[in-house]
Amino acid sequence: MKILLIEDEPGLQTAVRHYLEGEGYTVTTAQTFRQGATKAHDYDYDCIVVDLMLPDGNGLDLVRALKNQQSTAGIIVVTAKDALSDKLTGLDAGADDYLTKPFHLSELNARLRSVLRRRLFGGQATVQAGELTLWPDQQRVSVRGRDIKLTGKEYELLLFLITNAERLLSKSAIAEHVWGDAMDAADSHEFLYTHVKNLRRKLMAASCPDYIQTRYGAGYIFSTRTP
Amino acid sequence: MSLLSQTARYLLLTAFIIALAGAVGFYTLIHRKIRYEVDEILTSQAEQAIHRLQTQPVTVLSNWDDNPHIERVLAAKQPEFTDIMLADSLTNNRPEPIRQLSTTTLVNGQMYQITVRLPYHEFNELSREMSLGVIIGFLILMALSVGVGLGLARRLWRPFYTTIDQLGSFQLDQPTDPGFPQSRIREFGLLNQSLRELTQKVRRQFSLQKQFTENASHELQTPLAVASAELELLMQSEQLTETDHAHLQRATDALSRLSQMNRSLLLLTQVENDQFSGADLLDLSALVCQYTDEYRPFFEHKQMQFSASIAPNVYQRMNRQLAGVLLTNLLKNAVRHGLPGGSITIDLLSNALIISNTGRPLPFAESQLFTRFVKDPARPDSTGLGLALVKQICDRYSLPIGYTYDSAAEKHSFQIGLR
Numbered sequence: 109m110k111i112l113l114i115e116d117e118p119g120l121q122t123a124v125r126h127y128l129e130g131e132g133y134t135v136t137t138a139q140t141f142r143q144g145a146t147k148a149h150d151y152d153y154d155c156i157v158v159d160l161m162l163p164d165g166n167g168l169d170l171v172r173a174l175k176n177q178q179s180t181a182g183i184i185v186v187t188a189k190d191a192l193s194d195k196l197t198g199l200d201a202g203a204d205d206y207l208t209k210p211f212h213l214s215e216l217n218a219r220l221r222s223v224l225r226r227r228l229f230g231g232q233a234t235v236q237a238g239e240l241t242l243w244p245d246q247q248r249v250s251v252r253g254r255d256i257k258l259t260g261k262e263y264e265l266l267l268f269l270i271t272n273a274e275r276l277l278s279k280s281a282i283a284e285h286v287w288g289d290a291m292d293a294a295d296s297h298e299f300l301y302t303h304v305k306n307l308r309r310k311l312m313a314a315s316c317p318d319y320i321q322t323r324y325g326a327g328y329i330f331s332t333r334t335p
Numbered sequence: 336m337s338l339l340s341q342t343a344r345y346l347l348l349t350a351f352i353i354a355l356a357g358a359v360g361f362y363t364l365i366h367r368k369i370r371y372e373v374d375e376i377l378t379s380q381a382e383q384a385i386h387r388l389q390t391q392p393v394t395v396l397s398n399w400d401d402n403p404h405i406e407r408v409l410a411a412k413q414p415e416f417t418d419i420m421l422a423d424s425l426t427n428n429r430p431e432p433i434r435q436l437s438t439t440t441l442v443n444g445q446m447y448q449i450t451v452r453l454p455y456h457e458f459n460e461l462s463r464e465m466s467l468g469v470i471i472g473f474l475i476l477m478a479l480s481v482g483v484g485l486g487l488a489r490r491l492w493r494p495f496y497t498t499i500d501q502l503g504s505f506q507l508d509q510p511t512d513p514g515f516p517q518s519r520i521r522e523f524g525l526l527n528q529s530l531r532e533l534t535q536k537v538r539r540q541f542s543l544q545k546q547f548t549e550n551a552s553h554e555l556q557t558p559l560a561v562a563s564a565e566l567e568l569l570m571q572s573e574q575l576t577e578t579d580h581a582h583l584q585r586a587t588d589a590l591s592r593l594s595q596m597n598r599s600l601l602l603l604t605q606v607e608n609d610q611f612s613g614a615d616l617l618d619l620s621a622l623v624c625q626y627t628d629e630y631r632p633f634f635e636h637k638q639m640q641f642s643a644s645i646a647p648n649v650y651q652r653m654n655r656q657l658a659g660v661l662l663t664n665l666l667k668n669a670v671r672h673g674l675p676g677g678s679i680t681i682d683l684l685s686n687a688l689i690i691s692n693t694g695r696p697l698p699f700a701e702s703q704l705f706t707r708f709v710k711d712p713a714r715p716d717s718t719g720l721g722l723a724l725v726k727q728i729c730d731r732y733s734l735p736i737g738y739t740y741d742s743a744a745e746k747h748s749f750q751i752g753l754r
Contacts, residue, residue, distance in 0.1 A: 117558075117560075117561060119558075119561035119564075119565070120561045120564060123561060123564035123565050123568055124564060126568055127564070127567070130571070161553050187553075188554075188555075188556035188557060188560075189549065189552065189553070208556070209553075209556035209557055209560040210556055210559040210560035210562075210564075210590070210591075210594050211563075212563065212567060213564050213567045213568070214567065261632075275571055276570050276571055278570060278583075278584060280584075280587055280588060280591050281567070284591075298636075299633065299636050302636060323580060324580075325580045325581040325584060326575075326577075326580035326581075326583065326584055327570075327584075
């Protein structure tokens with residue numbers, strides 16, 4: 109999978125690139141609007157992650173240009189502007205998803221996966237993780253062909269864990285992904301603990317191996333490797 | 336009170352005082368003049384009597400009503416005017432004011448006192464009627480001039496009121512300047528000119544500030560994003576101990592709080608700057624239902640008794656995003672500060688929204704509840720901006736917000752009046 113990352117902040121660019129490379133993507137980076145536009149024009153990418161405020165232009169223009177060229181690449185806009193109107197402008201211009209800074213890398217990964225799934229498999233693809241099969245467009249989960257009933261939040265939690273498999277997910281990253289803005293109100297860690305416990309119970313009741321490992325004080329790891 | 340009615344009030348008040356003083360003064364003046372004339376008549380009558388006394392016998396001198404009255408006296412005296420009251424037999428013996436002159440004269444070596452009398456009554460009446468007429472005329476004149484003056488003033492001040500109206504409808508986030516009217520009056524022209532310059536200056540400042548908040552947001556969020564991304568990468572390292580993870584977690588939490596605070600502050604500034612234009616007629620009932628459903632798991636998780644009574648079809652004109660911020664902040668506040676096992680009630684009435692939760696009394700003065708950065712010292716993870724934001728949004732739409740604490744039931748409640 110080829111990703112073009114257009115971000116002018118060197119620190120953030122490096123961190124994102126490292127993370128995504130660790131996820132197995134091929135990452136090309138661009139620092140400026142001009143560089144990014146050239147690369148996006150010259151090569152094909154599966155997904156383009158673009159910052160809106162670039163030193164020599166607005167990322168939105170790039171989004172519009174790509175849409176005009178009928179590019180098949182998925183586009184995720186990353187920006188510090190979080191007003192609703194800004195988001196709507198971005199999505200109207202043709203972006204597939206929108207992420208506001210600061211974001212968790214795992215969150216970016218989950219959004220990338222979701223965009224790629226929609227782009228490459230028409231949303232029909234299943235996600236396989238060990239003995240679990242997920243149908244992201246139907247919110248369906250099964251273990252060895254037997255469906256498990258999960259609540260919406262439990263499903264999102266599981267998908268997020270699977271998307272970032274083999275990586276340590278901090279509690280705040282999970283909480284923000286699954287519950288969004290509402291989460292910072294509650295004593296999030298305890299709340300999350302209850303939900304993970306429920307999810308685990310349901311999976312294990314369907315005789316699925318315990319893939320979710322707890323790193324005490326840090327977060328959770330979804331791993332299909334047998335310990 | 337408007338300028339015009341104030342002017343009218345003062346004008347009428349002065350007119351009344353002048354009329355009052357004028358009436359008294361005028362009456363006195365006329366009264367004096369008439370008395371002077373009466374005295375002149377009496378003097379000439381007395382002189383006539385003296386003249387006749389010298390040529391005719393005393394007996395035929397006095398006419399039949401004893402006026403002039405002539406009698407013999409021993410000593411001479413100065414002529415003297417007096418006012419007396421005498422019963423008038425013609426008008427049922429009613430006492431009437433009468434002016435009399437008594438003077439002495441020497442005729443053929445004999446001293447006579449001559450007393451002439453003249454009823455005063457008619458003259459008094461005349462003076463009263465005259466003063467009344469003059470005062471009424473004066474008042475009519477005054478009323479006319481006040482009326483004309485006010486009409487003129489209203490006409491002259493019209494550009495001023497148009498300017499004030501224009502100023503009232505002035506909105507910073509609208510692209511066009513208000514069209515202040517052209518006026519032939521120099522002062523109003525100057526005023527409009529200054530206002531035009533002022534609004535342009537304010538608008539320029541406003542857009543600068545808007546740019547600044549946006550840029551500040553970008554500039555602050557990017558390093559935050561770098562830091563949290565780096566921390567997240569670090570967290571993937573296999574060699575970390577549990578203590579390292581705890582440190583990392585704390586750093587991540589602090590960062591996310593910082594970013595949350597940054598976002599809230601920016602939002603607060605934007606609301607203060609009126610950057611949220613456009614207000615839709617929101618179905619508040621649906622919105623409250625949606626958000627309470629979203630927060631229900633949090634209430635349940637804290638084992639809070641939750642009850643909501645939401646009246647249907649409650650509409651409120653406001654910006655959708657701000658309404659969302661308002662509701663989520665109040666709900667977050669209730670979850671965050673409500674005690675586990677307590678209760679939360681949400682009531683949406685046609686004219687008010689009331690959100691209450693049980694909890695301990697406020698650890699600070701009630702007056703500071705909506706102040707920025709005032710927070711429960713026991714809850715360092717709170718930003719202390721949530722309720723400040725709520726207050727700011729309520730103020731923007733002039734919705735009254737109240738807070739009460741029922742110490743018997745240990746219940747905090749927030750009431751927002753709707754229109």
